[in-house]
Amino acid sequence: MSASFGSALHSLANYRAHNTRASQEVLEKGKLLLNSNAASKLGDDAWAFLEQLALAAIDVAKYDVADECIRQLAAKFPESPRVDVLTGIRMEATQPPQIVLKFYEELLEADSSNAAIYKRQISVLIRTGKIEQAVLKLSEYLDTFYSDVEGWVELAELYSSCNQYTFATQALSHALLLAPQNPFYVLQFAETAYSADDIPLAAKMFMLAIDIVDRHTSDESIPTGVSIRAWYGVKLCCRVLSERSCSSASETPLPRNLNLLDELATERVLTAYSAGGTDNATGRELVSSWMGPSDRSGTRLHFVH
Amino acid sequence: MSSPAVSLYLDPQIRDWVLFPITLVMILVGILRHYVVLLLQSPPKKLARAAIREQRALIRSQVLRATSANSPIPPSYYRSISSRLAAAFEAGTYLKDGPSEGDAPSTPANPMTDPAAMDGMMAGMKTQMVMMVPQMVIMGWINFFFQGFVLIKLPFPLTLGFKSMLQRGIETPDMDVRWVSSLSWYFLNFFGLNGLYRLILGNDNSAADTSQTMMASPFAAGANQPGQPQDYVKLFKAEKDNLAFAEGLYSWMGDDVETRLLRKHGKL
Numbered sequence: 001m002s003a004s005f006g007s008a009l010h011s012l013a014n015y016r017a018h019n020t021r022a023s024q025e026v027l028e029k030g031k032l033l034l035n036s037n038a039a040s041k042l043g044d045d046a047w048a049f050l051e052q053l054a055l056a057a058i059d060v061a062k063y064d065v066a067d068e069c070i071r072q073l074a075a076k077f078p079e080s081p082r083v084d085v086l087t088g089i090r091m092e093a094t095q096p097p098q099i100v101l102k103f104y105e106e107l108l109e110a111d112s113s114n115a116a117i118y119k120r121q122i123s124v125l126i127r128t129g130k131i132e133q134a135v136l137k138l139s140e141y142l143d144t145f146y147s148d149v150e151g152w153v154e155l156a157e158l159y160s161s162c163n164q165y166t167f168a169t170q171a172l173s174h175a176l177l178l179a180p181q182n183p184f185y186v187l188q189f190a191e192t193a194y195s196a197d198d199i200p201l202a203a204k205m206f207m208l209a210i211d212i213v214d215r216h217t218s219d220e221s222i223p224t225g226v227s228i229r230a231w232y233g234v235k236l237c238c239r240v241l242s243e244r245s246c247s248s249a250s251e252t253p254l255p256r257n258l259n260l261l262d263e264l265a266t267e268r269v270l271t272a273y274s275a276g277g278t279d280n281a282t283g284r285e286l287v288s289s290w291m292g293p294s295d296r297s298g299t300r301l302h303f304v305h
Numbered sequence: 306m307s308s309p310a311v312s313l314y315l316d317p318q319i320r321d322w323v324l325f326p327i328t329l330v331m332i333l334v335g336i337l338r339h340y341v342v343l344l345l346q347s348p349p350k351k352l353a354r355a356a357i358r359e360q361r362a363l364i365r366s367q368v369l370r371a372t373s374a375n376s377p378i379p380p381s382y383y384r385s386i387s388s389r390l391a392a393a394f395e396a397g398t399y400l401k402d403g404p405s406e407g408d409a410p411s412t413p414a415n416p417m418t419d420p421a422a423m424d425g426m427m428a429g430m431k432t433q434m435v436m437m438v439p440q441m442v443i444m445g446w447i448n449f450f451f452q453g454f455v456l457i458k459l460p461f462p463l464t465l466g467f468k469s470m471l472q473r474g475i476e477t478p479d480m481d482v483r484w485v486s487s488l489s490w491y492f493l494n495f496f497g498l499n500g501l502y503r504l505i506l507g508n509d510n511s512a513a514d515t516s517q518t519m520m521a522s523p524f525a526a527g528a529n530q531p532g533q534p535q536d537y538v539k540l541f542k543a544e545k546d547n548l549a550f551a552e553g554l555y556s557w558m559g560d561d562v563e564t565r566l567l568r569k570h571g572k573l
Contacts, residue, residue: 112354144358146365173386176377177368186377201379204559208377211562219570250381255563260572268570 008032013045016052023059026052031065047073054086058093066090085116092120097128115145122154131162142174149178153185156192165196166249183212183226190233193250201252203237203261206230222275223268231272235265235291266291313455313484323451323487331494332501334439339506341435350424355401359537362399366390366544370551375558383555391548394541401537444491451487459483 008029015022030053033042042049050069057066070090073083084107091100104121107114118141125134138155142148152175159168172189179185190205209230214223223231238261240246241254255261270291273284352360369386376383393399452474463471463482471485567573 111351113351113357144354144361146361147368170382173378173382177372177386180372180375180377204379204562207562207566208559211558211565214569250379252379252381252559257563257567257573260567261563264567264570264572 005033005036009042009049012049012052016048021059023056026056027060027062027065030056034065034068047076051082051086055089058090061093063090063094081111081114081116084114085120088117088120092124097124100124115141115148118145119151126158131158134158146174147178149175149185152178153188156188160192160195165192168192169196169198169201181212183209186212187226187230187233190230194233194237196249197246198249198252199237199240199246200248200254201250203234203241203255204252206233206237207255210234223272228269228272231265231268234261235269238262238265313458315455319454319456323456324490327447327451327487327490328494331443331491331498334443335498335502336506338435338439339502342432345431345435347428353401359399359401362394362537363540363544366394366548370547373551373555376555377558379557379559380555383557384552387548387552391545394545394548397538397541399537399541440495444488447487447491454486455480455484456487456490457485459485 012026012029012033014020015026030049033049034053040046050073054066054069054073057063057069067090070083070086073080073086077083088100088104088107091103101121101124104117104124107117108121118137122134122137122141125131125137135155135158138151138158142151142155145151152171156168156171156175159165159171169189169192172185172192175185176182176189186205186209190202190209193205194202207230210223210227213226213230214221238258241258242262246254270284270288273280273287369383369390373383378386455472455475458481461483465482468482471482471489472480473486473488475486564573
């Protein structure tokens with residue numbers, strides 16, 4: 001019995017460290033521990049374990065287990081902001097949104113510095129479809145807590161969902177400032193700029209994403225992941241730029257040597273599909289036929305976010 | 306003229322009953338001070354949202370400036386963020402009490418009236434009292450009990466100027482200055498036990514003599530102590546100038562990215 005406890009504790013600690021959301025397993029392992037009142041024997045780790053178990057229980061709708069965990073935590077830490085967040089999450093599972101929102105308002109009036117409650121409030125607003133209010137609250141939140149990168153990315157996605165692509169690029173620019181070496185954000189910026197019809201900016205940012213990712217790889221290497229998507233983006237931009245004149249809302253100049261860029265992009269994407277035997281054969285054919293001389297219909301795609 | 310080779314023979318009881326007790330008492334009082342300061346420290350006060358916003362406003366421009374020479378964002382975006390921040394700093398939009406109305410120049414928060422700053426000052430004064438009171442008590446105790454005799458011989462020679470200070474209570478005109486009284490042993494311990502405290506209590510202890518470290522590093526003495534209220538109006542004005550500098554340094558990474566890529570793959 002104690003051996004299984006030890007391994008259960010070990011894997012639970014592992015989940016906590018890596019932030020994995022394996023809720024059913026956490027619940028099964030955690031219930032054993034909870035029933036045998038191991039919480040008292042775990043010492044300081046017990047509270048993190050109770051929080052983890054409560055969240056997992058809410059995830060799989062075992063509300064009695066969650067209530068028990070929250071009760072123990074509230075007994076130990078009265079008036080704790082962290083326990084308040086857990087209570088709020090538990091309420092969100094069963095109560096109607098208006099009651100939950102009122103609960104959060106009261107908490108924020110009492111203590112306006114609790115960042116986690118702001119985030120829960122915004123997530124409830126998004127879930128119930130009140131996008132405008134969510135955007136307002138999120139902007140307010142980011143005005144105070146500027147360095148929350150995920151907050152800025154969430155704001156950009158909210159704007160994109162309403163087709164406000166320019167505002168989305170502005171939100172992403174803050175995310176880029178906070179995490180300048182992250183190529184995923186650069187790629188998202190490029191795709192959002194493309195959807196906002198700022199093609200020269202999109203072309204530059206696609207190339208920037210490739211630059212960041214491939215900085216230390218040789219020129220003979222096969223592009224993967226972010227690179228392929230960015231090279232596709234470059235190809236699309238070159239195609240559009242050669243078909244019609246594009247103005248840039250951000251006054252970005254057109255990239256020089258467009259035809260060379262076009263060739264390079266084609267090459268790089270085809271290299272990616274040429275590697276690895278026959279399973280890529282159909283893909284390769286489709287891609288090369290798409291890459292070939294396109295029809296001058298001028299249709300443009302919006303990137304799926 | 307003192308004869309050079311005279312050496313006094315001291316009663317070994319002096320060593321047992323004065324030397325070691327003074328050192329022991331000082332060590333124990335130091336440890337006591339450390340724990341009293343720990344107990345007196347109240348947890349940091351929760352700041353209201355406006356206060357947090359004011360505190361973190363500087364971070365926004367610092368983040369912008371950090372990457373300004375190799376910035377990931379295009380010029381129009383950079384300039385709009387930069388000018389918006391500069392205007393906000395100028396108008397005091399981030400100040401916790403709101404921008405100053407009309408022509409009244411905004412004054413820094415008066416420590417007497419701002420309750421948050423008052424708490425910071427009280428905390429600082431409490432630690433000072435805890436440090437100073439035991440020192441005075443021990444000095445009084447030593448002066449009262451251990452006066453009028455010579456305690457130790459310093460291993461290094463000193464000039465005659467130190468005689469009056471180190472041999473207080475022993476009025477002999479020609480005893481070597483190296484023979485000193487117990488008060489000077491107290492001072493020696495006072496300055497020397499730092500190392501021992503660091504050993505016993507770890508590096509960040511409150512028993513160590515902080516005035517010494519302040520003397521050693523004049524830069525640290527000039528820096529703002531965390532308890533004191535910061536003057537955000539001045540800080541914002543300084544940050545505005547920094548923004549102007551950074552804008553001069555600004556350069557976009559995407560400026561010649563296509564040349565870089567083409568060259569790398571041998572097309573150019």
